[in-house]
Amino acid sequence: MQLSRRGVLAGAAIGGGLLVAWTLRPRRFAPPLSAGRNEASFDAWLKIAGDGVITVAVPQLEMGQGVTTILPQVVAMELGADWRQIAVEPTPVSGAYPNLPLAARWAPLWKPALPFLADDADDWLVRRFAEDHRFMVTADGTSLAAYEGPCRNAAAAARGMLAMEAADRWGVAWEECEAEGGFIVHGKRRLSFAELALDAAGRTPPDPPPLRSLPPAEKPSELGAEAPIFYPRLDLPAKVDGSLLFAGDVRLPDMVYAAIIHGPIDRSTLKSFDAQAAAGSPGLVGIVKGKRWIAAVGRTWFAADKALRKLAPSFMVSRGIDSGRIEDALENAVMKGAAERIVTRGDGTDPMGKPTLRARYDVSPALHATLETSSATARLIDGRLELWIATQAPEHAREAAAKALGISTADVVLYPMPAGGSFDRRLEVDHAIEVALIAREVGRPVQLVWSRGQEALAGRPRTPVAALLSAKTSESGHIAVWRAKLALPPTTQEFGERQFNNLASWSAIEASEGRADPMAVEGADPPYDMDHVAVDHVPVNIGLPTGRMRGNAHGYTCFFTESFVDELAALHKREPLSYRMEMLGHDPRLAQCLQRAARLAEWGGGGEQSGQGLACHRMGPLEGGGRIAAIATASQGEGGVKVEKLSVSVDIGRIVNIDIARQQIEGGLIFGMGLALGSATDYERGHPTATRLAALDLPTLADCPQIEVDFVDSDAEPFDPGELGVAVVAPAIANALFSATGLRLRRLPLLSGGL
Template sequence: MPLTRRGLLTGAAIGGGVVVAWALFPRSYPDVLEPGRGEYAFDAWLKIAEDGVVTVAVPQLEMGQGITTVLPQVVAAELGADWRQIAVEPAPVSGSYANVPLAARWAPLWMPFAAGLAEEPDGLVAQRFAEGRRFSATADGMSLAAFEGPCRNAAAAARAMLAQAAADRWNVSWEECEAQAGFIVHGDKRLRFAELAQEASTYDPPDPPPLRSEPHGEDPLPGQIEGAGDYPRLDLPSKVDGSFMFAGDVRLPGMVFAAIRHGPVDKATLVEFNQFSTQGIRGIVGAVKGNRWLAVAATNWWAAERALDTMKARFNVEFLADSDDFEARIDDALRKGEAHRIEERGGGYDSGGNASLALRYDVEPGVHAPLETASATARFEGGRLELWVATQAPESARIAAARALGIAVEDVVLYPMPAGGSFDSRLEHDHVIEVAMIARELGRPVQLTWSRWQELLRSRPRQPASLLVTAQIGKDGQGRIEGLKTRIATPPANMEFGQRLFDNKASWAAIRDSEGAADALACEGAMPVYDIPRVAVDHVPVEIGLPCSRMRGNAHGYTAFAIESFIDEVATRHGREPLSFRISMLGQDVRMAACLQRVARLAEWDGGQDQSGKGIACHRIGDAETGGRIACIASARAGDGGVRVTRLSAIVDIGRIVNLDIARQQIEGGLVFGLAMAMGASARYRSGLPVAQRLSDLNLPALTDCPEIEVEFMASEAPPADPGELGAVVAAPAIANALYSATGLRLRRLPLLSGGL
């Protein structure tokens, strides 16, 4: 089969042989990067063809974040390849691509009773789990942390093997040869990778591989200058011309299209439907009844959707999620619930009822609303299931599908597809189970696509939360915070998610078995970046009956809002200018102070005085050494039409920048995502149903609502941090503080203005 970049982006390989994965000793794995005709595999990460094309395996889901450019860029830079000859192949699930840092980070989810044994990013316990489980999930911005090292090692080894082959031809030392733009060079002698690939693949790679002295990085450009980068996105041309293949673009011979209806949230059981009502609708192939859903397949999706409308499925529900109910439960838990101490500094802080200031912040459930709704294609033949699906957790999806059909996991082949957005919604795999069952019952290939209404109904939002922030403030009149405690009442959503992902539990079983559990991941970001002497973070778990999951920004989305709003309020109450007040409390975090000072210059900060409508916020995701930092100034106002944000200015420090254009895109997209969370993008429930049934009901920002956005990056030699979530979490507090500047009103609920002015 001829190889094309498009084909490589949409295919998957199954092969034999054995290859040792760098940095994953001492195991070996089946050779999952099978070479095609005229190709030669160098390890699990790359192969080189006789036409010079270098194919890089990417084990992470491409969902708009640019990972199918960033990892190949790491390989190309280390290998010395010509970027114009780089192609991408999505990697099948394999222990060769274990995401060990993410496994360590999520240790409380898969080993809750002894998580401390596995929380070291390079620890043996996490490594063994990730390898054995073939855990290559895409989440939490861990792709570079997990795979930059293996990619560099693989590329360096291949470069050495190519140099050895060339050196033997020239009778020189291979260490004297260099790799440049797809050539091995020695003096005035040059040989293309293509000429050396076959011979080089027979050499033994040096151990350890000869890495270049410095990892690849790009320098930030001053101001808003945009230059043509050396590594433009590989997926950009096909996305512009429409040829890029998403999960919903798969077409198989004889394939039919399925639509589906789910019951209310949660634990709904299908009890009846009118099976004779579809007469007269052309193209109907058949209906499939699940315990908790009803699907219809037809020769086109619209016919299937119309048929379901006429069938009027009815469900029995044991519990109906309702916003008034779970808000009352959260309120009760915040006031009287038993708390778990998650983190503390300086011995912690408890006010004993004598806090100088206590303020409450409330956040409604946040919805993902990706552009592409859940879509999956399945073919079940001869006891073997094939799946074409976009999934952030491919091995968990395979396991879930296998269990649903009662077959072995080895009989499930998953072809990873890109996603048209996710925001972590594709960590769940309900649609994978459904399409597998429909394909088995119909006996032919089928593509299942959820409508927007079913996506909003069935997908699990980020959990609602209420946060009580209390502080002991010094008596010198300067607003100096001496003690701070954040009490967070929210479901242990990550523990529930972990039981669904790793134990394949139903949502209600996961809620039941997680009741009362402490969830440290539900409190991320509550430990402030500020050098406050005594700090405590408490989690009050509360069972609300609403299945919840992870979402872009996760807990940082509400902890950043509460902490940065609170800091602004303290500054205002004590007559302190918000920027200088923050800088005065930063202690040793010089990088954050630099971000704040520079964003003030970029946005022409005026202190938010005289109803200027300017508000400031900053946040760090990660620890002081490796965490990413952002400082943001928003210009906003409130009116009859709601919130109007006119400008967002941000300074970002993400350490070494691998791809400047993609980093900028991620921050800009994150700021718009954060704007959406500030304005809407939340779910309220009545009688088990989301009130919002369409995208237009979510008050998402349209193109005309998008403000002027300015983003600049700090030059840094720190390890690279992920830019994907920083903008998403800092926008809401900056906008809230800007609205206070404009109106004099403090808004302590997300979405802002959800309770009116």
């Protein structure tokens, strides 16, 4: 697939061709970006055609976050290209594009014995792992951190080579030439990149690459959302006119379609089905059964689905997942379970004594609710599998499909497709396994699409949590001792067992049982200056497989912290903003966000019946990371919760594309609203009770509040904005409802029964 303003073409590079100037890596790989006719490749990141089109490689999944614009923008700005001539090509899976920051961050998952040897992106062990395992995973907002440097180096080297070619033609020093608007310029002389590219590609690139003095950046404008957009999204035209191809849009000769039913959660076994009832169904091609699922294959998906329903499969389950059992397990764990200390500041809880305030908070399982359900297309010919799929973990998908078929991973060709939303749902690869097996059985290309109900059933929800927060304060409200005790599964460790050890869901639960999981309680260490702090994790086996979700642990830990801080402010009759500011002397960036959000929202103090609520959060370390502060204006009426306005101030360091940053913050706020007010499901006998989008109480367009986003002009290292809004919006709304009604809501989703 190639994205550009010229349109969308089916297909992707598989390999081959000559890679020119392969200098930026100490190891050699098969050329991942192949030059076509009248094209020249410059390293693994870009190629320039004779008509002037510059194609940029993007090794990350485009799932709405704008990565197919951000990385090409970095190349264009460093190269001196004309944005109108930039195109995009998703890359094949290759060790040439390792996501080193994410590999270091996830080191405890792939190297649990010695994670301290691989906790930095510059560590040799990290690079070795990431290159050997073709670790191109898209997650945790690491795309810019991982690939901005390589993109800039490649573009700078290409710019130098183009300048060398032009300089030789003019008889001048190449260092005296400039690149701007797609031309190499020297005084009044200019040559286009298109005129130079084919000859320039044969030159030796300058070493080191001549990087521009300033990295790519856009400054916040006083015009806010009305400011002109200098680098519009490359994928937007194709999305608007419907020409952008997703996994469910692939069409192959002689292709058939599959619908599937999975057994109840978890470890169910297909017991029986009525093949006779489906026999003769119009358009039915065949039936394929797995150990824990059954699929019908038809000439159309609707024919397959209709036949599938007639099969009436039954499954054998030892014990189906039930919400009552989940809540009992969490209750017992948070009240009586053995805790593992994750964070200690000062003396931890030693000086606590009798707490001034203690509060219990709960979070229900939440579904991802992606617009696009799990979809994949497979073709198996002569032992070679071709797989069209949207996946955040492409090598994991290849390995899982290969293992299911008993073939080599080298015999699996993956064509990366964009995702219609993911929110980390596409880290899971069950449908890659299923479509590979179905393709083998039917002997034809097949497209598998899960129904919405199956997406709810077989997906991995965000984990439920029970939390106890306690604080010892002075008479004035100063927090001397703070303790957060969170009971939940070691959900990240469980995910790691599936991702890196290819374990089934129940085996992953067993392998991670009882293990402390710092990533599962990330963000629970308050951003405030307190004397003594302790954060504890009580690992608990709830039987329900859980997974990653946008915001991850920050989505509930910020809710706990900011709700509890608000309770302490109310207990001591302190104004919520000044109460927080008093504790942020060590973090002036977060304090500035609070002040700016207050000005933006015309903060009135959050008094009784004001309907205004405040929350702030930091992601990442104190010396880096991103900050956000939000003020919500909300009320409760007959129709539920009405969020009227969200005023937000954000510090994400240097901003590369401010329009996409705004989209990500706004999208995160709306997604966080969905988690705050809905997205949850109960479970009965191994089945989710919410199997349709309409049952999830997601915000509609009419429910969306007025959103104001203020960006702080910062020179700090860039921080991805995609998850900040998700974290902060739930406590802001909860605190707003407290100011409006006097009711303290301590359960997500809000108004779901917990006060």
